[in-house]
Every structure is written in C-alpha cells, then in structure tokens.
Amino acid sequence: MNIVIIGAGNIAHCFGTLLKMHGHQILQVISRKKENAQVLAEILHASATDDLLDINMDADIYLLAVSDSAIPELNDELRLGKRIVLHTAGAVPLDAIRRISTHTGVMYPLQSIRKEVKNYPVIPLMLEASNDEVMRRLQSIAQSISSRIEVVSSEQRLQLHLSAVFCNNFTNHLIVRAKQFCEQKGLDFGLLQPIIRETFERLEKFAPETVQTGPAMRKDEETMAKHRTLMQDQPHLQEIYKVMSDSIYDFYNA
Numbered sequence: 001m002n003i004v005i006i007g008a009g010n011i012a013h014c015f016g017t018l019l020k021m022h023g024h025q026i027l028q029v030i031s032r033k034k035e036n037a038q039v040l041a042e043i044l045h046a047s048a049t050d051d052l053l054d055i056n057m058d059a060d061i062y063l064l065a066v067s068d069s070a071i072p073e074l075n076d077e078l079r080l081g082k083r084i085v086l087h088t089a090g091a092v093p094l095d096a097i098r099r100i101s102t103h104t105g106v107m108y109p110l111q112s113i114r115k116e117v118k119n120y121p122v123i124p125l126m127l128e129a130s131n132d133e134v135m136r137r138l139q140s141i142a143q144s145i146s147s148r149i150e151v152v153s154s155e156q157r158l159q160l161h162l163s164a165v166f167c168n169n170f171t172n173h174l175i176v177r178a179k180q181f182c183e184q185k186g187l188d189f190g191l192l193q194p195i196i197r198e199t200f201e202r203l204e205k206f207a208p209e210t211v212q213t214g215p216a217m218r219k220d221e222e223t224m225a226k227h228r229t230l231m232q233d234q235p236h237l238q239e240i241y242k243v244m245s246d247s248i249y250d251f252y253n254a
Contacts (some may be wrong), residue, residue: 001141004028004056005046006074007065008036011088013115014106014123015065016044018145028056061086061141062130063107068092073100084134090161093154094128105129105138108157111174112168124148126157174244177237216245217252 001024005012008031016026026044031037034050041048047052047056055062055078062080064071064087071092078085078100085101097104108126115167125142127149129135135151142149175196182189202211215223224245232240 001061001137002027002058003061003063004030004059005040005065006030006052006078007043007063007070008033008040009065009067010113010115011109012040012063012065013043014113014120015063015088015145016116016121017118018123019141020044022144024141024144026057028091030055055168057083061083061137062101064088066098071096073126082236084137086138090126090138090164091158092129093158093223095154098130103130105134106154106157107138107142108161110164112164122147124150126150126152126160128152128154160176174240177240181237212248212252214248216248219249219253 003019003024003026005016005026005028008029012029012031014027020026026041026046028047028049029037029041029044030049030052031040032050034048037048037050038046040046049055052074055149062083062085064074064085066074066087068089068091071087075097079174080101082103083101084103084105085097086105086107087097088107088109090110094104094106097128106126106128110124110126111121113120113123123146125146125148127135127138127142128151129138139149178192179189181187182192215227224241227241228238
C-alpha cells in the first residue's frame with residue numbers, strides 16, 4: 001500500500017521501517033519540524049514536509065504517528081474525506097479522529113518503542129476500525145508486519161495501555177530508583193543485573209503470581225523495618241516501599 005506518515009518520532013520510525021521492509025511504499029513524511037521529517041523521509045525514500053496543506057492526497061493509508069496531545073489539533077485541521085486514517089495511540093479513542101475522515105481506525109503497538117532500536121521484536125498490534133471496509137484494510141496491513149493481531153475496543157485498548165504502564169513504565173522506574181539508591185550508597189548497581197534478568201526471564205516460563213518472593217509476601221516485619229530505616233532520609237522512597245509491600249501482602253493474604 002501507499003502510505004503517508006504524519007509524525008517523525010519513535011512510532012513513526014518503527015512503523016515506517018517495518019512497513020517499508022515488508023513491501024509498502026512510504027510516499028511522504030509530515031512533521032511540525034521539517035528537519036525531523038527529512039531525517040525519517042531519507043531513511044524511507046519518501047518526500048518530506050512540515051505543512052499539512054502539502055499533504056499527498058494519493059495514499060491508501062494515512063498514519064497518524066503523533067503524540068496523544070497532537071491528535072485533537074489534527075482532528076480540527078485535517079480533512080481527508082473517505083481516505084483511510086489510522087492513529088496509533090493507546091489511550092485515545094477511535095472517535096477522536098472522526099472529523100478527519102469517515103474511514104478511521106487504530107493500529108496501536110503494545111510495545112515500548114525507541115527509534116534507536118533497529119531489530120524490532122514481534123510487536124502485538126491492537127486494531128479498531130470505524131467500519132468493516134477499514135477493518136479489512138487494517139488487518140491486511142497489520143498482518144504484513146506482525147504475527148500478533150487483536151481486534152479490541154477503545155475501552156479495551158485503554159485498559160491494555162494502563163496494564164502496560166504497570167508492566168513497563170512503573171517497573172523501569174523502580175529499577176531507576178534502585179540504581180539511584182545504589183549510587184547514593186556507593187554500591188555497584190551492576191551487581192543487580194543478574195537478578196533483573198532472572199526476574200524477566202522467569203516470566204517467559206511461569207505465571208507472575210507463582211514466582212513472587214520477598215519479605216512483604218512473608219510479612220517479614222523485622223526485615224522490612226530494617227529496610228525502612230535505610231530510607232529514613234527519603235520519605236518518598238519509603239512511601240513507594242510501603243505501597244508496594246502492602247499490595248504484595250494483600251494480594252497473597254486476601
């Protein structure tokens with residue numbers, strides 16, 4: 001298919017690369033910063049512009065790979081009639097782009113994506129469409145770049161987005177906090193790398209609720225008191241520790 005990509009960030013780079021790799025043609029990249037559009041367009045052998053008025057009207061698919069906050073502006077400014085328009089956001093409903101076109105859809109990648117990564121794993125794609133015609137085209141393009149496809153509603157997509165925040169964003173932040181704590185105490189954070197790898201590798205084989213360990217699960221008050229003492233000068237970190245410990249204990253002792 002012939003595709004126009006609006007956006008030049010992480011998702012635009014990922015989808016643009018995968019789509020071109022699997023035989024689709026990227027006609028044009030549009031970004032508010034022309035230099036960003038030009039960088040991606042050069043990779044994809046496409047034209048580049050920073051002006052929506054110069055949009056190529058001959059594409060099969062218009063992919064809005066922009067931030068959530070940019071979607072309302074596009075909904076106000078862009079008019080593409082019956083052309084197929086897709087957004088890629090996890091927390092934005094399908095009807096947020098209803099003024100752009102009568103043929104709309106969502107292709108949300110359930111993955112943390114960085115444009116610096118060149119070898120993408122299989123990315124689960126969550127699909128939604130305004131009608132059957134769009135869904136057929138959407139499934140066709142999605143299946144060309146991924147073997148994990150699910151049709152979900154806007155509400156289900158938002159629920160998955162929240163779940164991903166817990167799995168990815170919050171988990172990463174806890175590791176950031178652990179690294180910061182080690183640095184403050186003059187400890188080698190690298191010593192924790194094996195346990196971090198083990199934590200995630202075991203989830204490939206076992207359900208997460210079956211592999212929980214630690215003092216909170218055992219209600220080991222003595223050890224937890226020692227931990228809290230170590231954080232007495234960091235009340236915010238103490239609060240995170242308390243909330244997480246209480247949640248673990250409550251889950252296994254409800």
